[in-house]
Amino acid sequence: MRILISTDIEGVAGIYHRVQTTPGNPEYERARLLMTREANAAIAGAFDGGARAVLVNDSHGDFRNMPPDLLDPRAQVVQGKPRPLGMMAGLDQDIDAVCLVGYHSRASGRGILAHTVNSFAFARLEINGLELGEAGLYGALAGEYGVPVVMGSGDDVFIAENHALFPQTRFVETKRATGQNSGISLSPAQACAAIQKTVAAALRDRAAQPLRFDAPFEIRMWAQSPALADLFCVWPALRRGEGNEFAFTAARIEEAVRMINCLSAMSAALR
Template sequence: MKILISTDIEGVAGVVHHQQVRAGNPEYERARVLMAHEANAAIAGAFDGGATEVLVNDSHGDFRNMPAELLDARAQFVLGKPRTLGMMAGVDQGVDAVCMVGYHSRAGGRGILAHTTNSFAFARVLFDGQEMGEAGMYGALAGEYGVPVVMASGDDVFIAEHRSLFPHTVFVQTKRATGQTSGISLSPQAARDAIRAGVAEALRQPRRPAPCVLPTPLAVRIRTQTPALADLFCQWPTLERLAADEVGFQAPTVQAAVRTINCLSAMSSVLR
């Protein structure tokens, strides 16, 4: 049984502030270690649950956060960018299930450090009228490969937002949001213990959840953070201007939608 663990940082226990998730300061250096230890807990849980092979996708920012020397030697690691499948890179390697560790609420959500892909660029992302966060987009991308999301961890708002998309997934709550940059967190060790147990429980289930499969093609609608970003994105010929701060496009697959969104995210850097 081959498992992919996609690890973000905003949902990690003890992480509540922007300084903790941005490279170049001591707070980030501590948080990336916390991230690595939660990944290790998920790896241990995967092997406890019967996995024979584990891939870990570093899924935050520039995709090279966790110190390699801290990571469990039994796993292999997907690092760096650009990569076609982004936070779900590795799902095309014949994996049987996905675990999402350290994930967070979507843009406009009330969760800790809530955003979708790029907080500078995107205020809201919708697939066929349904608001999507990173977990939703990438869980549906895994679904196109026939792979279910069996476990996910993060704050209470993240969990509440995603239960309908992943109704049979094992969720592990690492903290409770009391604001965008405040919360009540488990200790790092308690969170790791819960993640390890949650992954093992998910993999020991007699029947895995069905993959999250969205009907395609998709009508994608994006509300940008400023009209200037909508101006920029509409330089792409296949995008349509829907409002001063909204653009839209048609995507034949979830993968095409996610890849386009990631390209728009990269484009937005010219206006920073």
């Protein structure tokens, strides 16, 4: 088996505040090590579960958070941007299963550090009328490649939002949200032990099925401000709605992901 581990930071045990997720301060330096340890736990679990090769995808911010020399040397690491598949970069490398480590709940949700792709740019995302966060969006991208999401970790709100989408996926609750910047967390050691055990079990039973939606895909989004929606709709493929809303149609989930990530980059013009 070839396994892809997509690792974000907001769902990691002990992470509560934006400063911990933003480079340039001591709290981030500690947080990126916690992220790396959870990635290593997932890598170890993958090999325990029978993997013959593991790619670990650095999926937060600029996609270059985890020090490569601190990652399990049995894995290869995918870092840096831009890249067409975003948080699923490496999916085109003959992958058999995906694990989502350190993920978080969707924009406007009640989970810790909840957002979808870009907290400055986007307030809501729907595909064919179904509200999704990053797990749903990228899980559908994996499904388009025929690859199931077998495991996910993050807070309780992330799990509650995604359980129906991934009913056979095994989840690890690393913390319980009591607010967007507060919660009750496992210790990092407990979280890593649970992640390693769960990844191994998920790969042994391989019960999860790929997440698939019917094409074509109607993407409706709400920007964080009308000004951002105006900016995005300079792009001719987008249709302007009321208030903060805009929409576009995609033939494939991969096309939608690439469009959304381009809009995220565009939003920097109004920061």
